[in-house]
Amino acid sequence: MYSNKVIDHGTPARPGPATVTVQIDGAAVTVPAGTSVLRAAVDAGVRIPKLCATDSLEAFGSCRLCLVEVEGRRGFPASCTTPCEPGMRVRTQSKRLADLRRGVMELYISDHPLDCLTCPANGNCELQDMAGVTGLREVRYGQDGANHLTGAKDTSNPYFSFDPTKCIVCSRCVRACDEVQGTFALTVQGRGFDSKIAAGPVDFMASECVSCGACVQACPTATLIEKSIAEQGQPDHAVVTTCAYCGVGCSFRAEMKGAEVVRMVPHKDGKANHGHSCVKGRFAWGYATHPDRIRTPMVRDRITDPWREVTWDEAIAHAAREIRRIQDRHGRDSVGGITSSRCTNEETYLVQKLVRAAFGNNNVDTCARVCHSPTGYGLKTTLGESAGTQDFDSVEHSDCIVVIGANPTDGHPVFASRMKQRLRQGAKLIVVDPRRIDLVRTPHVVADFHLQLRPGTNVAVLNALAHVVVTEGLAKEDYVRARCEAAEYEKWKTFIALPKNSPEALEAETGVPAAQIRGAARLYATAGNAAIYYGLGVTEHSQGSTTVMAIANLAMATGNIGRPGVGVNPLRGQNNVQGSCDMGSFPHELPGYRHVADAATRERFAARWGVTLQDEPGLRIPNMFDAAIDGSFKALYVQGEDIAQSDPDTQHVQKALESLECLIVQDIFLNETAKYAHVFLPGSSFLEKDGTFTNAERRISPVRKVMPPLAGLADWEVTMALANALGYPMHYRHPAEIMAEIAELTPTFAGVSYDKLDRLGSIQWPCNDAAPEGTPVMHEQQFVRGKGRFVVTDYVATPERTSRRFPLILTTGRILSQYNVGAQTRRTGNTAWHRADELEIHPHDAEQRGIRDGDMVSLQSRKGETTLRAVVTERMQPGVVYTTFHHPESGVNVVTTENSDWATNCPEYKVTAVQVVLQAHKSDWQLGFAQAAEQQIGLLPGRARRGEGG
Amino acid sequence: MHESRSQAVPVDPAAERAAIEAAIEQCRDLRGATLPMLHAIQDRLGYVPAAAVDAIAAACNLSRADVHGVLTFYHDFRTAPPGRHVLKVCRAEACQAMGCERLERHLADRCGIAMRGTTADGALTVEPVYCLGNCALSPSVLLDGRLHGRVTPERLDALLAAAEARA
Numbered sequence A: 001m002y003s004n005k006v007i008d009h010g011t012p013a014r015p016g017p018a019t020v021t022v023q024i025d026g027a028a029v030t031v032p033a034g035t036s037v038l039r040a041a042v043d044a045g046v047r048i049p050k051l052c053a054t055d056s057l058e059a060f061g062s063c064r065l066c067l068v069e070v071e072g073r074r075g076f077p078a079s080c081t082t083p084c085e086p087g088m089r090v091r092t093q094s095k096r097l098a099d100l101r102r103g104v105m106e107l108y109i110s111d112h113p114l115d116c117l118t119c120p121a122n123g124n125c126e127l128q129d130m131a132g133v134t135g136l137r138e139v140r141y142g143q144d145g146a147n148h149l150t151g152a153k154d155t156s157n158p159y160f161s162f163d164p165t166k167c168i169v170c171s172r173c174v175r176a177c178d179e180v181q182g183t184f185a186l187t188v189q190g191r192g193f194d195s196k197i198a199a200g201p202v203d204f205m206a207s208e209c210v211s212c213g214a215c216v217q218a219c220p221t222a223t224l225i226e227k228s229i230a231e232q233g234q235p236d237h238a239v240v241t242t243c244a245y246c247g248v249g250c251s252f253r254a255e256m257k258g259a260e261v262v263r264m265v266p267h268k269d270g271k272a273n274h275g276h277s278c279v280k281g282r283f284a285w286g287y288a289t290h291p292d293r294i295r296t297p298m299v300r301d302r303i304t305d306p307w308r309e310v311t312w313d314e315a316i317a318h319a320a321r322e323i324r325r326i327q328d329r330h331g332r333d334s335v336g337g338i339t340s341s342r343c344t345n346e347e348t349y350l351v352q353k354l355v356r357a358a359f360g361n362n363n364v365d366t367c368a369r370v371c372h373s374p375t376g377y378g379l380k381t382t383l384g385e386s387a388g389t390q391d392f393d394s395v396e397h398s399d400c401i402v403v404i405g406a407n408p409t410d411g412h413p414v415f416a417s418r419m420k421q422r423l424r425q426g427a428k429l430i431v432v433d434p435r436r437i438d439l440v441r442t443p444h445v446v447a448d449f450h451l452q453l454r455p456g457t458n459v460a461v462l463n464a465l466a467h468v469v470v471t472e473g474l475a476k477e478d479y480v481r482a483r484c485e486a487a488e489y490e491k492w493k494t495f496i497a498l499p500k501n502s503p504e505a506l507e508a509e510t511g512v513p514a515a516q517i518r519g520a521a522r523l524y525a526t527a528g529n530a531a532i533y534y535g536l537g538v539t540e541h542s543q544g545s546t547t548v549m550a551i552a553n554l555a556m557a558t559g560n561i562g563r564p565g566v567g568v569n570p571l572r573g574q575n576n577v578q579g580s581c582d583m584g585s586f587p588h589e590l591p592g593y594r595h596v597a598d599a600a601t602r603e604r605f606a607a608r609w610g611v612t613l614q615d616e617p618g619l620r621i622p623n624m625f626d627a628a629i630d631g632s633f634k635a636l637y638v639q640g641e642d643i644a645q646s647d648p649d650t651q652h653v654q655k656a657l658e659s660l661e662c663l664i665v666q667d668i669f670l671n672e673t674a675k676y677a678h679v680f681l682p683g684s685s686f687l688e689k690d691g692t693f694t695n696a697e698r699r700i701s702p703v704r705k706v707m708p709p710l711a712g713l714a715d716w717e718v719t720m721a722l723a724n725a726l727g728y729p730m731h732y733r734h735p736a737e738i739m740a741e742i743a744e745l746t747p748t749f750a751g752v753s754y755d756k757l758d759r760l761g762s763i764q765w766p767c768n769d770a771a772p773e774g775t776p777v778m779h780e781q782q783f784v785r786g787k788g789r790f791v792v793t794d795y796v797a798t799p800e801r802t803s804r805r806f807p808l809i810l811t812t813g814r815i816l817s818q819y820n821v822g823a824q825t826r827r828t829g830n831t832a833w834h835r836a837d838e839l840e841i842h843p844h845d846a847e848q849r850g851i852r853d854g855d856m857v858s859l860q861s862r863k864g865e866t867t868l869r870a871v872v873t874e875r876m877q878p879g880v881v882y883t884t885f886h887h888p889e890s891g892v893n894v895v896t897t898e899n900s901d902w903a904t905n906c907p908e909y910k911v912t913a914v915q916v917v918l919q920a921h922k923s924d925w926q927l928g929f930a931q932a933a934e935q936q937i938g939l940l941p942g943r944a945r946r947g948e949g950g
Numbered sequence B: 001m002h003e004s005r006s007q008a009v010p011v012d013p014a015a016e017r018a019a020i021e022a023a024i025e026q027c028r029d030l031r032g033a034t035l036p037m038l039h040a041i042q043d044r045l046g047y048v049p050a051a052a053v054d055a056i057a058a059a060c061n062l063s064r065a066d067v068h069g070v071l072t073f074y075h076d077f078r079t080a081p082p083g084r085h086v087l088k089v090c091r092a093e094a095c096q097a098m099g100c101e102r103l104e105r106h107l108a109d110r111c112g113i114a115m116r117g118t119t120a121d122g123a124l125t126v127e128p129v130y131c132l133g134n135c136a137l138s139p140s141v142l143l144d145g146r147l148h149g150r151v152t153p154e155r156l157d158a159l160l161a162a163a164e165a166r167a
């Protein structure tokens, strides 16, 4: 259950301005209309006993423990299901009530094992607490009657267990799974005395359960309980921090015992997640103390040499010496750095500052290059700000939700649950995706339209949608006239109305029936509040930036920007990809998305940092690789990113890394990139440092240190040491001082401080004098750039075409239980759900090739080949295959190509022409990879190697 | 429906599939189609096979757990084929007062099955019911759909023997 140190209000808050005043045990309390008596009592400081109610769920009224007396009414109404009415006088204690409550408890306890002292929930159990407050002293029925004390425990889930003998059948778990998570994996089996909670006809692991943990939090007993609590005992204190996995940025209570995490529980006051979580943040944190963690700095001269463990001072001095030596020989621009979307804002800021001020160039880039760089470009061009327009709560006001190239139930699960809540309330849903993702049809949710386009035709589909809006007179001309540039709009309108953009004309190209496009366009334009959510299926294309602008065009034309319920919302992949972009990680932009050529901004930074700054953009990641191969780029500092695994065209990347004279890798594990490194600086996990992450809704949330860094230094301290060794002084005593500098130099962050974060919990930028508490919804009065700008979005097919040799299209993505390159999740119990990357293929394509479900197949492109297991599924459309990239040895990016977005070089992961054939053995690349991996582990010093092996 | 599948009576997977498909087709457009679908399947097969849960969940866009909950809520559904004869023994108040446990005990001794199950030879399935509306003549049983009152162990033996002779 949730910690009993946190107040449970019993029933959910009721929003709204109207209030009622009631008397509870003689004290007056004023609450929003619709508030239950139970909740009002908590507000008045009175805790009415309860068992089946909790504030994350609608009241159910089954346990009869929360009975009260209401003056002038007969009987004993349940306070959880009784709304407050004006003037109501409630009595929560009387002899009669005490007897009734004790009677209820007696019945529960007569069928409950009396092993409180050895129970894992001891000290944090509502049933135990209720036995206490109701004054239960004896159980007259004895325990010899018919009971449920012999049920078998279900331990199939890696993270929690289900012990039916302790269950009181309050159904909080079932309701949590239905209402909060929206998976409907649990039910009350049977009825009456036979009632029992069941995950359908099977155990938890074989059921539909996605292991979000909502039922475990909701359970008032030890029936559903974290295995970590059973093993380690109850926590002694808790620290509020932020999940380090995805861009939802859930707030968590790290429940601790000394410096040991006992469990992570989603924080009820977290504004991104409101007390919900997914399997990753909730349970998959064990990697932080995994034996594979490297705890000592290491250096070597050549990448074929064994690593030497050295002190921090030696490692830092060595790295600094190498950088200066290389710059002396090959010029100032021969070195660069890569920031991480996994690290904090403060750390990212420091790395780009190090590159610009200490290296003296603009050769800094970030992993957002390979995911959301087109978002930055596209939204900046059209709306004026490189970020999503809404907060997550906005979805509660949406009447129509469009999901394009995103798979929220896997990629952004907690937000997906919110979205599904709204869809179950009746909002309409349009899914634009080559695959039949879960949202298309999942229990109690069905998409109204699924535009199952051919990969690579996003712009064509969006143009066709806009064509319908414009030619059928559905555009909101008033809105556009008031808020957008008129001339550009007219130009766009003329373009989009051309017959070549009609759904009929594009049908052959996109594969989407024109009638569906027309239907979807009408729905989007006329539903009321319509919101677009999109993901990497939009950006990772040769026309990624064009697609983002086409989305913005469509939203502006229909007046769907600038209020709750609407907007254009990129679902950011990594926890801090928004933040790393905000912090000036791109070679052409200083923090706050200001171009390095902008003299005024540059001067401010130069003055504050005491250096002169280059006014020309530096190298992007792909340029760095090319320059490394041609010999002009020699040293790279990579913080917390595994470019060797995550970037496309692996063999090209490997060649580039091998060409470097000095590669400095800072990471918590010896990742793939580290295998090419000369200096290894051990990183720190999110549990080991203070800082902030910024999520997909621009929300800056605190990350708090709960344990000392395993290797002695937090990542920001390492960057600082490197700067100092390079002769550029950095002396921050705490990340709060770094944030103060960011706020001083960045207008959108001007009002952000650690004090304010402590006070408000989190802040959505822009935060400044105009919006001192932050900005949930952007572009409310006008667009950030002034007038919104329509951009003509010509559809240009990707050069990547299928051919006789490569007749299928490969698209890539991820799944719920694994995260990105898998460095963390592969080192947790989550492997129970996903042990290896698999290739999804349509039955028709499989049959043609003689492939059966579970066969090993070779996936081949003009770039390379790799062998993996096939899954035959109708989620795919014929002609398209799909896989994930969570495991290095599957080498999916050996197959992807060098194609990229025209504006930002974001790689085209989502379209590769491939062939699939039956193949039992591994590809040459995989054999080479396995050999090299083994070799590298052999080069680790003994102590670290034992870790890698274990 | 709480008894696990008995192996006593063989199942025909093809017939199961056909019955499930037909039942789903027949009820697809009804509101709250789950219960009618389950009934239609039991009408066709005499029981609701495990595969029906997945099929109904998919057809009605429910979770498997949703369907499992409905299936187990009603005592009438069986998850395994019944024996050649079905005996429902009333266990509600009047019949309890008039000694239905004697019948239960007798069945356990005679056929080796408790209040829910099918004999190893596939001859008889026993199920509890709660009031057959025949309280004045309790204890009551329903054998292959025919009501009998004032049933003693001896009469029960005779009824079962007669039924088996007819079959």
Ligand code: SF4
Binding pocket: A173, A176, A177, A181, A183, A184, A185, A186, A208, A209, A210, A211, A212, A213, A214, A215, A216
């Ligand atoms: S862990 Fe989540 S998905 Fe699984 S049963 Fe519990 S609430 Fe449902």
Ligand code: SF4
Binding pocket: A166, A167, A168, A169, A170, A171, A172, A173, A174, A197, A218, A219, A220, A221, A223, A224
């Ligand atoms: S498992 Fe827990 S939450 Fe679910 S019914 Fe039992 S006691 Fe209540």
Ligand code: SF4
Binding pocket: A243, A244, A245, A246, A247, A248, A249, A250, A273, A277, A278, A279, A280, A281, A282, A412, A413, A414, A415
């Ligand atoms: S949804 Fe994202 S931020 Fe939230 S717990 Fe899961 S991985 Fe963490």
Ligand code: FES
Binding pocket: A049, A050, A051, A052, A053, A060, A061, A062, A063, A064, A065, A066, A067, A078, A079, A080, A081
């Ligand atoms: S808490 Fe109100 S009835 Fe259970």
Ligand code: FES
Binding pocket: B090, B091, B092, B093, B094, B095, B096, B130, B131, B132, B133, B134, B135, B138, B139, B140
């Ligand atoms: S109680 Fe058995 S028939 Fe009514």
